[in-house]
Every structure is written in C-alpha cells, then in structure tokens.
Amino acid sequence: MRQLKPRVAVSITELIVVLAVIGLLTAIIVPIVVASRRRASGAACQAHVRQWSLALSLYTLDWDSSYPAASQGAFSHSETTDETTWIKLVVPYVPRGLVPSCPSIRTPGRLQRYRGSTAAIGYAYNARLNYVVGSADRHRLSGRHEAVIQFPALTVTLLDARVGMIATRSPDVGITANELHGLYAVDFTPELLAQPEGGRRHEGSAMYSFADGHVKQLLPTAFSTSSASISRLPTFFP
Ligand SMILES: [Zn+2]
Numbered sequence: 001m002r003q004l005k006p007r008v009a010v011s012i013t014e015l016i017v018v019l020a021v022i023g024l025l026t027a028i029i030v031p032i033v034v035a036s037r038r039r040a041s042g043a044a045c046q047a048h049v050r051q052w053s054l055a056l057s058l059y060t061l062d063w064d065s066s067y068p069a070a071s072q073g074a075f076s077h078s079e080t081t082d083e084t085t086w087i088k089l090v091v092p093y094v095p096r097g098l099v100p101s102c103p104s105i106r107t108p109g110r111l112q113r114y115r116g117s118t119a120a121i122g123y124a125y126n127a128r129l130n131y132v133v134g135s136a137d138r139h140r141l142s143g144r145h146e147a148v149i150q151f152p153a154l155t156v157t158l159l160d161a162r163v164g165m166i167a168t169r170s171p172d173v174g175i176t177a178n179e180l181h182g183l184y185a186v187d188f189t190p191e192l193l194a195q196p197e198g199g200r201r202h203e204g205s206a207m208y209s210f211a212d213g214h215v216k217q218l219l220p221t222a223f224s225t226s227s228a229s230i231s232r233l234p235t236f237f238p
Contacts, residue, residue: 041103042202045160045213048100052123052158053209055093060146062093067129067157080230086125101158104201122159122201128236149238152211158238160206208234 059068066087091099102122129144149155205219222234 002079003151011086030219036038038203042207042217044103046217047204049065049123049158049207050211050215051094051100052090053215054156055090056209057213058093060112063143067146069128069142070125070130072155087121093211102207104203114197122161123158125158128238129157144238149211151235153214154232155211156208156232156234157211158209160201160208205232210234211238 027225056067060066068086070086094100099121104122130142146152202217205217207215207217209215218234
C-alpha cells in the first residue's frame with residue numbers, strides 16, 4: 001500500500017512573515033550595496049582625475065611650463081569650437097594613451113571619439129588657463145604659463161563635468177560649449193556649479209584637480225564666498 005506524502009500546509013500568516021523578512025532584508029541590503037558602489041565610483045573617479053592631472057603636469061614640463069590650450073586655433077563665436085583640443089594635446093602623456101573617464105557618467109549615449117575609438121570622458125578643463133590672442137570676436141588660444149598662477153593650491157585645472165549642457169560663455173575667453181560637443185573646456189563659474197546640471201556626480205559633489213597637483217572631492221558650496229574666507233576659496237582664475 002502506497003503511503004501518501006504529508007502535505008505541507010503554508011498558512012497565509014506564515015507567507016506574510018516570510019515576505020516581510022525578505023522585504024526587511026532587501027531594505028537593509030540595497031542601501032548598503034548602493035552606498036558602497038557610490039564610494040567605489042568616487043574612488044575610481046579620483047584616481048582618473050589624478051591621472052589626467054599628472055598628464056597635464058608632464059605636458060607643461062615638455063612645453064616650457066605652459067598649459068595646453070583648451071581650444072586651439074582661431075574661431076569666432078558663431079563657429080563651432082573644438083572643446084576637445086586639450087584632450088588631444090594631453091592624451092599622449094596619459095599612460096598607454098588610454099582616456100580615463102568618470103565612472104558615474106549618466107549619459108553614455110554622448111560619447112567622445114578619439115583616434116577612432118569611443119570613450120566617454122566627462123572631465124572639463126579650466127578654460128581660463130587659456131591665453132587669449134586676438135580681437136574680442138576672433139580669438140587664437142594657447143595655454144597660459146605656470147608662472148601666472150598666483151595660488152596653485154587653489155586654482156582648478158580639471159573637474160568632473162556633465163557631458164553635454166547648455167551653451168555658456170566665458171566673458172574674457174569667449175569659449176562656448178554646446179550640446180553636441182559636450183562640456184570639455186568651459187567656463188565653470190560658481191553660479192554654474194550651483195546649478196543641478198553641473199558636474200555633481202558623486203553624491204552632490206564633483207572631483208577637482210588643482211595646479212599644484214592635488215585632487216579633491218568638493219561640494220559646489222566650496223566655491224561660495226559665504227562658506228570660507230575669500231583668500232582660501234578654490235578659483236578658476238589664474
Ligand atoms: Zn567623476
């Protein structure tokens with residue numbers, strides 16, 4: 001005679017308890033995983049900015065202590081500017097010619113092409129490191145000499161920036177950034193940094209490198225005149 005297996009009865013109460021436990025564990029684990037991924041992304045970004053910053057230093061050693069131009073050649077406001085000039089100039093100084101990019105770029109659809117390969121970079125160069133030659137509406141740009149930088153520990157060289165954004169113009173440099181070309185060499189004013197579309201990819205903050213070579217993660221408020229004494233504020237002006 002065959003013996004029937006005893007039927008396991010699961011009551012609704014037991015089911016609710018199991019679901020509640022699963023829900024509770026998810027609620028605990030998910031934020032931990034998200035936070036650790038964010039931290040890892042910030043650390044990777046910091047390492048990448050440091051690589052670019054080091055490459056920038058090597059460039060200046062080779063070029064009579066002058067920074068690279070953000071956008072080289074003559075152009076007018078109406079022409080499309082090549083905001084990737086600095087990348088082309090500095091990339092030979094990056095190990096193996098790789099293009100380190102921010103791991104937290106949200107718009108991978110807008111990619112930067114270099115030497116036929118595609119890489120999203122997501123870093124901007126301080127366009128105020130340009131030296132302007134020419135008239136107001138037609139510029140020729142080259143990089144400034146290191147000696148003009150009064151406070152290297154406070155002067156921003158590179159930073160996290162959104163890929164593609166509204167056109168903005170530096171009053172004394174005349175560079176425009178547009179949606180198509182992405183933001184690689186743009187005038188980053190404190191006002192712009194305070195906007196939500198600024199390059200604040202790391203928990204509301206962004207990675208910055210300075211002319212003395214150090215890299216720091218800063219909130220946009222670090223540029224606010226109300227946050228610290230003016231003599232200690234990071235700046236984009238050499
Ligand atoms: Zn980043």
